[in-house]
Amino acid sequence: MGSKRMFSLDIVNDDKFLSMPASAQALYFHLGMRTGEYDFVSNPAEIARKANCSVDDLETLLRVGYILSFDGEIMVEMGVNE
Template sequence: MATRRMFSKEVMDSDIFIDMTTNAKLLYVYLNLNADDEGFISNPKAVARFTGLEVESIKELEKNGFIIPFDTGVIVVTHWYMHNQIRKDRAKKTMHLNELSKVELQNKKYTKK
């Protein structure tokens, strides 16, 4: 997993992002920091807890289209590829292949199939 992360101003400066609660915005940053090289996070509730943020902020991020949750508890950052470009020779494939098969990438944005 890469140790550096980038953030797109296009996403972070959008009105919908700015209008979210501070907790949801901060959780979004920490989720991005803890995602694998394809944007998947296996423990979003743990990330919220260890940062001292409310787990309920996950629902706010989902409602506003910044994450896609799966029944397994795994989530994916919707705008992952708008934020990050990891060289193919350095990127580690996600272990969440079942969840990956349920989304598709369109214009650098994950959407449900």
């Protein structure tokens, strides 16, 4: 896992992103900063707790499509390639 991440302005400037609660927006960035290879995170609930976010925030990100669930792991849609 690298120490630098890029987030797409196309994603974070979108009305869909900006209409989410601030806690869900913050969780998106925390998850994105902790992604491994291919933008996967294996411990999303732990990251949510550490970031003082809730399971509802994870569900919001799933519902609007900013994260995708695969066999207990999630993929964060960063919108850019490193």
